[in-house]
Amino acid sequence: MDYHKIFRHIPQAMVVVSPNYIILAATDEYLRLTKRTIEQISGKHFLLEAFPDRVLTYEENPVRKSLDKTLQSKKIDFLDVIRYDLPNPDAGDGEYDVRYWEASHTPVLNAEGRVEYIIQQTSDVTERELAKLALSESEEKFRFMAEAMPQLIFTTDATGELTYLNKRWEIYTSFPLHELLQEGWQKVIHPDDLPAVSAKWEEAFHNKANIQIELRKRDKHGVFRWHLCRTQPMEDEEGNIIMWVGSSTDIHDTRVMVQELLETNEQMSLLSDQVQHAYEKAESERKMLETLLVQAPAMFCILKGPEHRFELINERYQQLYPNKEMLHKPLAEAVPEIVEQGFIELLDEVYNTGKAYVAEEVPIMLDKNNTGELEETYFTFSYHPIFESDKVSGILAFGYEVTEQVKYRKKLRELGRV
Structure with a gap:
């Protein structure tokens, strides 16, 4: 029976070394993992010639320490997972492949009880360890x-x-x-x-x-x-x-501000038929409302008439479109990319019915830089009708961007955390 042939075809990565760590034999699986031929490594010192460590000295080499322990104790020794890079024979000098290994060293004793051979059985766990990292x-x-x-x-x-x-x-x-x-x-x-x-x-x-x-x-x-x-x-x-x-x-500041704005808007409608003194008071409150809208930390705009023409845009809203002039233009003309996304129909519904519309974390494709390049951005927003003499005259649009929160949840979901 050809034991040497049988050993070579064992479907595990194994190499046999002498007590002075000279390579004597190796399985085909070991040669495949290390990208070597038996002629390249046979008769060579296991660690000094065939597979020297690229960083550690021979005395520091953990494989040598495990081999020494097996040689001295005459018992199998298990080596923890280690990174042990191997020279790449297909690349130039000094090129190494990053590799992680698990290994054990088993002594083979002769009739006198001395170690005659040491068998290293090893597993390439590089893919697993890199995935963990x-x-x-x-x-x-x-x-x-x-x-x-x-x-x-x-x-x-x-x-x-x-x-x-x-x-x-x-x-x-x-x-x-x-x-x-x-x-x-x-x-x-x-x-x-x-x-x-x-x-x-x-x-x-x-x-x-x-x-x-x-x-x-x-x-x-x-x-x-x-x-x-x-x-x-x-x-x-x-x-x-x-x-x-x-x-x-x-959302405390935003909530309080919206409530105040809505209350102020109702007061303005009630004061529309009052005497000049009441008119002046309402005008003062309107200017205050306009100032609040312009300086608000959220995005506000007022759209007037059935064409939804921009009458007022605060700074936070304008920052979405730094290169566009939108004031006094119809929404469909100023921001044409939103027409096919259904928002004109939503505004028409609010304008015609007088019922507010609220949406959360809605994706909107916007041409922010006026270049034709659309960017997906998420918003939570609401449309509130503005009444004058019991009729809708315009729409107050309020919202804030939530793109980062949505992306964060998507990342967590991809990671399996949500």
């Missing part, structure tokens, strides 16, 4: 993104128990993260809002549905401010929820 780097990047987000980011387990809060929580509330994670989050929420929050959670758990709720949270100054909180479940392949991920955005 890539996953680790990806997780670190997304953790960095979560920490850098201006929103309050959180995750919970399947039962709703908090598992992670980004650093923004500690900055916003002044409470240590460990305290918030240990049920301290409840004192952040306004007591009057806790029942509604609990009810929303119970409904979401039952229906495995997203959560969206406005509630008040305590900031570091002890002031309760309005937040928009969104939470989304992550399910496994069988449809079981394994975690929840959510964000909380401070």
